[in-house]
């Protein structure tokens with residue numbers, strides 16, 4: 001808005017109002033960056049919302065004060081009728097794919113030959129599995145955002161992009177002034193934990209679940225109503241540029257650094273200045289990292305670092321000659337459903353499971369895939385005999401993505417859920433508000449077996465030597481019906497069982513003795529209450545000092561715990577108000593089970609150098625994984641965050657630590673290498 005054409009219908013503002021609006025805009029922009037990019041908020045959500053509402057109120061009253069980078073633009077604009085399209089200044093190319101070290105070496109040879117030098121360094125980046133976008137900034141302000149489309153022309157999604165908290169509406173120019181015009185390219189993704197929550201909510205509301213995070217991100221970006229996009233947990237990693245006016249770049253590494261300084265998230269695992277031998281090592285490293293990442297990657301992108309080399313190499317119609325994607329082995333394969341079985345879970349839920357013609361997916365043979373429930377089978381129209389696409393992501397159980405309907409023969413058979421429990425023959429019932437069909441017999445042997453298996457599993461009581469087969473045997477011969485029965489097992493009787501001997505029996509008794517002392521969070525998880533996972537167990541142990549307190553809590557008390565869902569709160573309260581379950585707990589205590597809560601005990605113990613400190617972990621540690629380190633630190637009362645900021649006390653830098661090292665250096669944050677970290681941890685680690 002230019003001041004000399006003053007629209008008559010805009011009310012006049014006072015200096016005080018202008019100042020308040022400006023201050024709120026700046027403050028909210030800063031908080032948004034800290035929250036979304038630095039992962040280090042300094043105010044709570046409620047205070048943020050209150051300030052945002054005040055700003056919306058003022059800008060609605062005085063529209064001339066709404067600047068193009070105002071954080072109020074992030075809440076979504078009125079719906080569009082259709083998407084406009086826009087041509088990309090420079091085509092958005094795709095990448096050639098390689099699947100072996102040999103193909104990468106061949107690529108490297110082509111580069112050497114064309115450039116007539118062997119002195120070539122690469123930038124190596126994770127290949128993010130999301131949706132490519134191009135964001136145009138003019139005078140530092142976001143003016144246009146488009147999808148990749150067919151590479152030449154994309155759809156205009158500016159309003160949707162504005163709702164993504166991580167994307168700057170105005171480039172941060174503290175370190176460097178913005179060029180007149182710059183097109184920033186990057187990948188929009190949804191992190192896996194956010195994706196799971198999103199899908200859970202969708203299924204609860206009767207909406208179709210998204211097949212994978214990439215589809216969820218694409219669907220969220222292609223919304224005519226940007227308020228819907230605003231409600232989706234979208235993130236971005238910037239990885240490149242299109243056309244630029246008023247700034248010169250000499251290397252891909254410099255581009256990434258600049259994008260970081262402009263306020264974009266840039267992937268922390270990027271490796272700069274890598275020679276070809278190390279390119280292959282980074283690929284291996286990413287593959288190892290992959291299951292621990294909270295977003296999906298499907299390979300490695302290898303880019304010649306120097307721009308003058310890139311220009312000399314040039315590009316083909318669809319892909320550049322200076323970059324290549326080294327893909328991970330496919331995690332999606334086609335196979336045949338030979339049968340559909342029905343399993344009965346610990347809460348009685350009947351789950352249809354596809355029996356597959358075995359297929360190797362990413363190095364693991366897959367022969368079963370869950371079909372979730374009857375509605376899912378109907379929705380995907382899955383039939384016995386169908387050719388189907390199956391995926392396996394990380395350590396998640398394989399699932400059927402879709403039927404390859406073009407390959408249907410006509411002799412596939414439609415599957416019907418059974419009308420009685422396939423294990424105990426009892427009645428089954430479909431719960432009103434759920435897609436699940438349940439066996440209503442709590443004494444159903446299938447349910448007992450699953451409950452016991454869950455109770456002794458690694459994340460619950462962690463009883464060594466009590467595998468699936470043994471649990472089945474113990475339940476089948478009637479030695480174990482309840483949790484407490486486990487602790488009443490006698491070594492002599494165990495030793496007489498098939499496939500057991502004196503040694504295994506003695507070991508199991510030992511393991512059960514150890515398991516008698518259990519932490520409250522694990523115990524709550526072990527009980528197998530509906531909707532109550534590990535995380536709920538931790539939240540409850542953080543709130544209640546002991547089991548008695550938790551058992552006495554009402555559904556309302558529980559619903560007040562931040563992060564605990566309403567369904568979980570209701571399920572827990574109803575579980576503990578059931579006299580049978582109260583007896584179950586009493587029997588366990590009578591059998592010698594002792595439940596303690598280290599979260600409360602810790603506060604009384606002596607201080608640890610990491611207690612109360614904010615710590616960032618980066619790179620690869622050799623003695624323990626990052627997630628193990630995180631668990632130990634949380635147990636010591638430290639806060640573990642994702643990115644380095646002025647509030648960070650220590651950066652723990654393992655092997656191949658990346659950009660976080662530099663940032664820690666800039667901010668004067670103390671950096672610990674692995675041995676420094678372990679010796680401060682003390683005890684067995686030093």
Ligand code: IVH
Nearest residue numbers: 093094095125126127128132187239301320
């Ligand atoms: S660079 C010409 N870098 O992969 C350079 N792309 O197959 C092409 N992608 O459309 C883009 N991570 O959606 C680049 N670190 C990364 C990437 C990346 C994922 C996607 C992007 C692109 C596709 C090309």
